Amino acid sequence: MDRPYVAVIGAGQATPEQERVAERVGALLAEAGAVLVSGGRGGVMLASCRGAYERGGTTVGLLPGADRAEGNPFLTVALPTGMGELRNGLVARTADGLIAVGGGWGTLSEIGFAMRLGRPLAAVGSWTVSGPEAGLSYPTVETAEAAVSLVLRQLS
């Protein structure tokens, strides 16, 4: 894949440590030439976009509301979908792989979508889940470096 699209998913309210990881994920994605997709708002979304944007990366925000000004300041392209939380499915759909950092219920919906669609996914300090049958899982890693490396390897 020439230029992979990787979504960084996580909550709009994040801890300083989650923001630090997200910013590093964004920076590494930009350095690898990936396009960063996100929900385009604050917290993990903003931090990852900042990390990518400041290194010249391309960042896409799929906003839930109808107002482009909702987007964070580090978006190359800000798209107000007006679809509310349904845009979470669009984030997973339009990305080739995903990295979850922390996250709330919206992030869990994106994880479900991503796995349903067979997208490579890595989680850092995010949800752990246990399905009704064996074998339903995704990898948990400790660092931004491990997450980016794991996802990009599967997309190359």
Place this chain on the structure above:
Amino acid sequence: MDRPYVAVIGAGQATPEQERVAERVGALLAEAGAVLVSGGRGGVMLASCRGAYERGGTTVGLLPGADRAEGNPFLTVALPTGMGELRNGLVARTADGLIAVGGGWGTLSEIGFAMRLGRPLAAVGSWTVSGPEAGLSYPTVETAEAAVSLVLRQLS
């Protein structure tokens, strides 16, 4: 709420026990006068619709594809959305409460959406999840009766 809308979510491939629970959930919802919303296909979706339909309940199927014939035979209303898996968000959005029976990754996406939207949710033999911070959970119950009772009580 006059007539609550309750989604029954779960996999298109289900075990006999999951189908038995789902059918009972459907029957109880119909007896309570609720409208049953689902993804409209097989497995847990079909079993719950059958349970409701045979007791005169109203069942709505939000189908992923563009062909109404994809729907199971127990739908009062079958709507081919053509939105693919994005229709999962629509299932959660259009229901007042949700009951998960077993389920795969698509079900997890619906659980995430439902909780993000603050919908009452009960799970029977479904996903258990652990969030990045404390307090992110939904109730797990053992029987169809407990699930329906728990959700309808919060909608009354």
Place this chain on the structure above:
Amino acid sequence: MDRPYVAVIGAGQATPEQERVAERVGALLAEAGAVLVSGGRGGVMLASCRGAYERGGTTVGLLPGADRAEGNPFLTVALPTGMGELRNGLVARTADGLIAVGGGWGTLSEIGFAMRLGRPLAAVGSWTVSGPEAGLSYPTVETAEAAVSLVLRQLS
């Protein structure tokens, strides 16, 4: 087709004559055993639903907002999509045929969708359009009877 789904499209603010036609369309659809799909709100949408509902027909409302209470009182099933005007595409997508009565810009978007999807469509006192090349047209009729007859004939 056992039970065709026909959308009645038109503006939320309608003239008494448009409402009269829409109500008659709804009544005829119910008598023919069709399911009536609409945007679920006022004006032409409400009048057509009333016509169908009072004759025991099934009526489905795909609402733009997130609140079921937005729906008119003549809906068998009211689905708040939370997708805003994007739900117009869903109205065309989920119907087998469409009947336009009067209408504003939203109705024009639904006409475009319906024709793009190859759905049979009849218009009563609605938009007339002229495309950039020849042959892009849909039939205009004078009465509710002619519209219902024209669409149902193509769906049988």
Place this chain on the structure above:
Amino acid sequence: MDRPYVAVIGAGQATPEQERVAERVGALLAEAGAVLVSGGRGGVMLASCRGAYERGGTTVGLLPGADRAEGNPFLTVALPTGMGELRNGLVARTADGLIAVGGGWGTLSEIGFAMRLGRPLAAVGSWTVSGPEAGLSYPTVETAEAAVSLVLRQLS
């Protein structure tokens, strides 16, 4: 508005003259610093993207299918929505203004959406429409220059 987003809408099969106009529209939008939004495929979409891309403009393609490779080669960002023709609504929703060049039924749906949302719109050799009441219209112009100038003026 710092950097307006303008959609160029039109058919995937276009005449040489329509492609010439579309390419010029794209070039003018890029020179004005606008972001070009489109359905991301061939014909008018491709020609407008080429015009913008070759002048260093940013081009966004909202693709109907699930495969990024459907996009034309002149997209800064290609997003496979998997929503089918429903993505037409997203094109109108995410743009601040729109320019129609020629076009088929999908273009008409986008025109309806755009006008419903109150977006500035200019049409070159595209649909002309006549609504059920007076005053429902948008401007028709003769040249790419006039279209771009008309839309950008309303967004400044």
